[in-house]
Amino acid sequence: MVKHTFDSDNAILYVHPESSLEKEDFKELAETVDPYIEQNGILAGLIIELPAGFPGWDNFGAMMEHFRFVRDHHKHIKKVGLVTDSKMGDLAERMASHFVAAQIRQFSATESEAAKAWIIADA
Helix, strand or coil, X not given: CEEEEEECCCCEEEEEECCCECHHHHHHHXXXXXXXXXXXXXXXXXXXXXXXXXXXXXXXXXXXXXXXXXXXXXXXXXXXXXXXXXXXXXXXXXXXXXXXXXXXXXXXXXXXXXXXXXXXXXX
């Protein structure tokens, strides 16, 4: 399950995985941001607040839906802030930089506001 909020004033999607990721999570994320992207073309950023460990996917279908979401949206997001103290965040930052158009930067688990400031600095 993924909790998310959308700050439309700053065009930032906040994502906080709480348990195994499900197919429906990515459909809900798309329903949240797609109308904004259709009107404005791009999000200033995405802030992913990861718990100590990546919760994984509920099943193979959920993993595929996650990959589809990234494929369909990465060109519409300027910056991604990974807010976590997990070692997985370091790996995710390095791997994702090869597959997504957005700038990616990792922040410690207490630096959500710093991630927001980094995203809106160029907006």
